[in-house]
Amino acid sequence: MNGFDILAPAILTVITASTPLLFAATGELVTEKSGVLNLGLEGMMLVGAVIAFATASVTGSASLAIVAAAAAGAGMALLFAFLTLTLMANQVATGLALTIFGVGLSALIGADFVGYALKPLPQLDIPGLSQAPIIGPIVFGQDFLVYLSFAALIGVSWFLKRLRGGLILKAVGESHDSAHALGYSVIRIRYLATLFGGAMSGLAGAYLSLSYTPLWTEGMTAGRGWIALALVVFATWRPGRVLLGAYMFGGITILQLHAQGMGIEISSQFMAMLPYLATILVLVLISRDKTKIRLNAPACIGRMFRPAK
Amino acid sequence: MNTARFKRLAMGAALVGGMLLGAAMAQAEPMKVGFVYVGPVGDHGWSYQHDQGRQAIEKALGDKVQTTFVESVPEGADAERVITKLAKSGHKLIFTTSFGYMNPTIKVAKRFPKVKFEHATGYKRSKNVSTYVARFYEGRYIAGVIAGRMTKSNIIGYVASFPIPEVVRGINATLLGARSVNPNVTIKVVWVSSWYDPGKEGDAAKALIDQGADIITQHTDSPAPLQVAANRGVKGFGQASDMIKFAPKAQLTAIVDDWRNYYISRTKAVMDGTWKSSATWDGIKQGMVGMAPYTNMPAEVAKQARETEERISSGKFHPFTGPIKDQSGKVVVKSGEVLDDGKLAVMNWYVEGVEGKLPK
8 A cells, every 4th residue: 555545544534633623722712812711612512512413413404503503602602601701700610610511411412312323514525626636635525614614713813813803802811901991892802702712612513423423422522622722722822823733633643543553563552642742742842932922821811800880 | 311410410410310319218118229330321332231221120120129320420439429329328239330440339338238239340249249241252253253254355443442351352352253264364453542532433443444444343432433434335343232323334243231131130139139249251141242133244144143153152162262372473272272261351462463562
């Protein structure tokens, strides 16, 4: 078997493994940039996954399922936002509770859907292009959500850098008092950023249950929410590095599985550790400039804001 | 079931459920039987099958019993608390269904000498603690025979969890079965270092298929590897429960854990006072290991699978009958000899034909 025969399918698998991380991390990046720390990614992803699966199996419509999953994720985020932004609950504790709640809620909703399979999402098929060797299936043969994950990342990057709205969002995350003094509605902006993060987590979940492994089982995220959360921090809140981190993590996970299959003699325990180790190491090394970290980290993250009456 | 789910929803913990109810009705006659599960009952695998056993007790014994289960209980200190709570609230028989509950079970059993305990997959027993486990390797051998007949590339892909004897035994049994009908078969093993991570399990299956495997088998708990096999147009096996719904055109058979008869008979034994501490290691013969229908294969292969099942079930044949060589080519089990239970229980070496090194 020549190298390319292995390479192309391996890259395809890397894309599927990385997409859920990219979705969730991109969403959390926006949330955190506004100064809100939502640890509930795992819970929001699970609810997104189960709602997507349920919608797809009941209605048969994948697009409806994707919309429903984003809405469900946003719904969970709304609950979080209400508790932390309106009722001023502690963000860390509420985020953890949101995860636990999401695990239970998704199990409850999903109880009737255990043991069924769905057809995977249809893949893009451009005659001629999608069949081109190697590049064809990789660039032109993905399902809709993969393209959406890239579009979302580029959109977020552009929004944060170039648009007025992005600047306001960052201002709120840097110093809510100043933003408030300038007349921006801190709470409203944080609500929106949190809802966006939730919707993206919902999409990450939808990708899991509709495309990655088109089935529903309890706890199927298996910790991906936590990895996405860590990626945001290690990527020092920069969209480009979130992309790098997500694909590195996905890539090394897949490569180590391939390496094992090829009989490369490295212990499987070490291989299992490798994606975490390498991703953290690389991101820490390229982001070790302290000033830049301070520049990128939202200064008000996790802090409560009480508007003066 | 819904009671427990709602409790967890509200509290974030899968506790209490029927127990509160149980305490209120302590004087009622039905015997109370408790279950502790390591995963969610909706995993469609290990815990799901134990719960099928629990439901079978209720079905068979009706209002003479009342069962309670606590799901997703972590192995360790938390388990001890849950088991104690079950014992305190009047349960006369408690099934603890994961290896890591071994020490907590023994500890709690000491404090509640009148309560009977049944611990799955462990090896520590006492006067009121029995152990039970199934000879899954018998099913794996049959799966191996089928795989050996069905493969064209002569590569079987094995998605494995952790290198413990139970898993290694399964890999070896599969290889012995496959080589009994096709001496050119090799097994590629990929360890995912998890019992349950659908995404990663699926990815491992993809990697194996990309490297030429045309039969996928697994020792992890989700249906994802089988589903990947189905989507890629190769064949595979269900794990722990019949997973035909996930892969109607790709599942060859499934090795089904069937605890129903054992659970019913042990419950009855407690009721009529004949329960004794014992160590059970049952297989196909006693019905603890079941094979899902042989599908998606030529009739002749199905026939051979059935014959193999029959030979194992009748005791005429043991999957670990020599000659068996290890990876270095050394004969470990001589021709005609059978590997004994003691050695099977601690198996930590690959037989010849498995690729790669066994992680330590």
